[in-house]
Amino acid sequence: IKIKVTELPIPVAFASAFEGEIIRRGDMQVEFSSHKAPTCELVQTCNADDIEDHKITIIGKDLDELEQGQTFALATYVQVAGAKMQPDFEPVIERKIHAWYNYMEGVMHTGQRNQIRVRVSKAAYEAGLRLTHFAEVLYNMIMDEFDIVVDKCQVTIVTDTDKVQELLDTVAMPTYEKRDERLETLTDESVDQFYTCTLCQSFAPSHCCVVTPERLGLCGAVSWLDAKATKELNPTGPCQPISKEGCEDEVKGIYPDVNRMVAEATQGALEKVTLYSIMEDPMTSCGCFECICGIEPFSNGVIIANREYAGMTPLGMTFGELASMTGGGVQTPGFMGHGRHFIASKKFMSAEGGFERIVWMPKELKDDVAERLNKSAKEKYGIDNFTDMIADETVATDEESLMAFLQEKNHPVLGLDPIM
Numbered sequence: 449i450k451i452k453v454t455e456l457p458i459p460v461a462f463a464s465a466f467e468g469e470i471i472r473r474g475d476m477q478v479e480f481s482s483h484k485a486p487t488c489e490l491v492q493t494c495n496a497d498d499i500e501d502h503k504i505t506i507i508g509k510d511l512d513e514l515e516q517g518q519t520f521a522l523a524t525y526v527q528v529a530g531a532k533m534q535p536d537f538e539p540v541i542e543r544k545i546h547a548w549y550n551y552m553e554g555v556m557h558t559g560q561r562n563q564i565r566v567r568v569s570k571a572a573y574e575a576g577l578r579l580t581h582f583a584e585v586l587y588n589m590i591m592d593e594f595d596i597v598v599d600k601c602q603v604t605i606v607t608d609t610d611k612v613q614e615l616l617d618t619v620a621m622p623t624y625e626k627r628d629e630r631l632e633t634l635t636d637e638s639v640d641q642f643y644t645c646t647l648c649q650s651f652a653p654s655h656c657c658v659v660t661p662e663r664l665g666l667c668g669a670v671s672w673l674d675a676k677a678t679k680e681l682n683p684t685g686p687c688q689p690i691s692k693e694g695c696e697d698e699v700k701g702i703y704p705d706v707n708r709m710v711a712e713a714t715q716g717a718l719e720k721v722t723l724y725s726i727m728e729d730p731m732t733s734c735g736c737f738e739c740i741c742g743i744e745p746f747s748n749g750v751i752i753a754n755r756e757y758a759g760m761t762p763l764g765m766t767f768g769e770l771a772s773m774t775g776g777g778v779q780t781p782g783f784m785g786h787g788r789h790f791i792a793s794k795k796f797m798s799a800e801g802g803f804e805r806i807v808w809m810p811k812e813l814k815d816d817v818a819e820r821l822n823k824s825a826k827e828k829y830g831i832d833n834f835t836d837m838i839a840d841e842t843v844a845t846d847e848e849s850l851m852a853f854l855q856e857k858n859h860p861v862l863g864l865d866p867i868m
């Protein structure tokens with residue numbers, strides 16, 4: 449991912465290097481936080497006639513009028529217009545606010561939407577940093593990175609508590625809700641194109657992700673909407689559309705154009721990819737996988753380990769050891785890298801019977817996906833509280849204790865056909 453050196457009209461430095469900067473309470477001039485006051489961040493598509501390019505408005509007190517050391521309300525409201533702008537691109541631009549605010553030296557930002565926290569350091573304040581500069585950063589960065597879809601952009605920053613609350617209730621929340629509904633209905637069936645992603649070819653030259661609404665990039669950072677926006681912003685770039693026409697097998701996920709596009713993107717290194725199988729032509733992995741799924745031969749199931757998990761898995765391998773077998777852009781039947789989000793999809797390993805095969809996950813991962821996975825398990829298999837049947841490191845890190853746990857819970861995998 450390229451970081452352009454941008455000359456911005458602000459009194460502090462601006463660089464990706466400041467992203468990890470921590471500002472302690474004692475060093476902060478002020479804080480804006482959803483824990484104590486209303487907050488929101490929103491990018492919204494408007495008619496070109498309704499907005500004025502580069503108009504910056506601050507509603508409420510600016511940094512020099514807010515009491516030092518206190519916590520306040522904050523809304524960042526960006527309105528954009530453009531012939532090629534689509535509401536689908538709003539969250540893609542909006543998510544960048546987090547990075548761009550953080551790139552300012554002396555500014556710390558966490559969260560998104562209506563759950564955020566922003567801290568401004570005393571040093572940045574003394575250097576002259578004000579909210580107008582926050583708006584300038586957004587305007588300039590949006591016009592720099594999204595100029596293909598954005599023709600006009602205006603930025604409003606609000607610190608007046610009542611005005612933030614009003615914007616939150618009348619504009620931001622209804623927009624978030626509408627987007628969530630759209631994401632819910634965004635399934636692999638509901639779209640007519642998938643996308644390639646070849647960003648990781650810089651270090652895994654024969655790797656190509658196939659990004660679908662349900663199977664986002666294995667790094668977890670490239671959703672189908674991101675891939676769609678990338679194609680629009682950079683027409684000859686890493687994300688190219690794949691037609692779903694002529695599907696040969698819906699359960700396994702075999703599409704002629706997936707094979708054609710993957711072969712093209714990898715210069716023939718890879719000729720076939722089956723989207724929903726871990727055994728038959730599984731998708732390759734570069735190395736950025738959030739999770740690795742591997743077959744557990746005793747139970748006929750699979751285990752999933754996430755990158756953050758440092759312990760042992762019942763396969764006798766750690767995440768790092770699994771990663772060394774799975775990465776590098778080659779197909780390794782029996783192992784696959786994937787994002788967290790894919791786990792609760794009804795397409796997950798559907799060629800081998802689906803997520804009913806999951807027998808083990810680290811507890812943190814299991815808790816993270818539980819709500820969605822349990823809902824899918826109820827819908828697909830009629831199973832209640834499926835994650836209670838899945839073992840974790842607190843009950844099993846070897847195959848004997850794993851099998852004992854599965855038998856005690858009567859895990860459905862015990863009634864399935866052999867996976868190999």
Ligand code: SF4
Pocket residue numbers: 645646647648649656657659664665666667668669670734736737
């Ligand atoms: Fe793209 Fe896949 Fe790399 Fe993510 S892991 S950046 S989706 S190629």
Ligand code: ZN
Pocket residue numbers: 648667734735736737
């Ligand atoms: Zn990668």
